[in-house]
Amino acid sequence: MEVNSDKLNAFMGKMVTEMGAAMNASLVLLGDKLGLYRTLAAKGPMSSTELASATGTAERYVREWLSSQAASGYIEYDSASRKFSMLPEQAMALADQDSPVFLGAFPNVVASTFLDEPKITDAFKSGKGVGWNRRSECLFCGTARFFRTGYMHHLVQEWLPALDGVVDKLKRGAKVADVGCGHGVSTRLMAEAFPNSRFYGFDYHEGSIEAARK
Known part of the structure; x- marks a missing residue:
């Protein structure tokens, strides 16, 4: 060759x-x-x-x-x-x-890819998945901190207003399910911005829910 x-x-x-x-x-x-x-x-x-x-x-x-x-x-x-x-x-x-x-939290995510390598290697052999709830703890912390800044600067200011009629409904009062809420950063930001609405955060990783409650 x-x-x-x-x-x-x-x-x-x-x-x-x-x-x-x-x-x-x-x-x-x-x-x-x-x-x-x-x-x-x-x-x-x-x-x-x-x-x-x-x-x-x-x-x-x-x-x-x-x-x-x-x-x-x-x-x-x-x-x-x-x-x-x-x-x-x-x-x-x-x-x-x-x-x-802010990028200072991203290395936590990088670290999780190495810590979880044995699980991923096994999945390649078995064909089975590796659930989000089975990943290393640093992935959840890093993800929450990494996306937090985007939520802070864009979620209420730009992303929600881009959805037709959503902001008006939230101002009047609505029930909202934040599915896959992680540490609850997005849930809390929306709840603080729209006090007339009720927000519920759901995540099947119990550690993330515990962190969100704290």
Whole structure:
């Protein structure tokens, strides 16, 4: 089989880039979990010592995390001051969970694909499905946080008004079933926006319902 070296090099470049992104997902996950992005966005520019002190983490690990994030273009580094910071655009994506473009929760979803791999592999062999309620817990948390920002900025403002007559009916008073409500983010947003209506959230993953009730 004849191999085209240009196509091979292009494909290898694509694969290396995607492998780097996959590895970086775990670093984004811990940066979100430990509040490293949020603290850096709020208080930066900061050195690794300052960020570690502010977040109660170990400086040696924070130093490596900061360097890798700067090399990936997720944060900024100033060689003169030897401090790290975040651009407004970076902060919107990684530090502000109320931002319309927040992505900090997505690595939770990525993590679940690896944790659930044994179940998916078995399903490939058996032909049976893997129910949503059988997935790893981080999938539910990540999904709720990932979609939350879209619901906050678009559900009541744009999506519901796009449905003929729905908003008027909700204003007057209606009974609404939010099927597959997950952690109840969409259910609560609609209930707060339309107090004359009654909203019921349903999900066959019991853990999600428990989280929604809290």
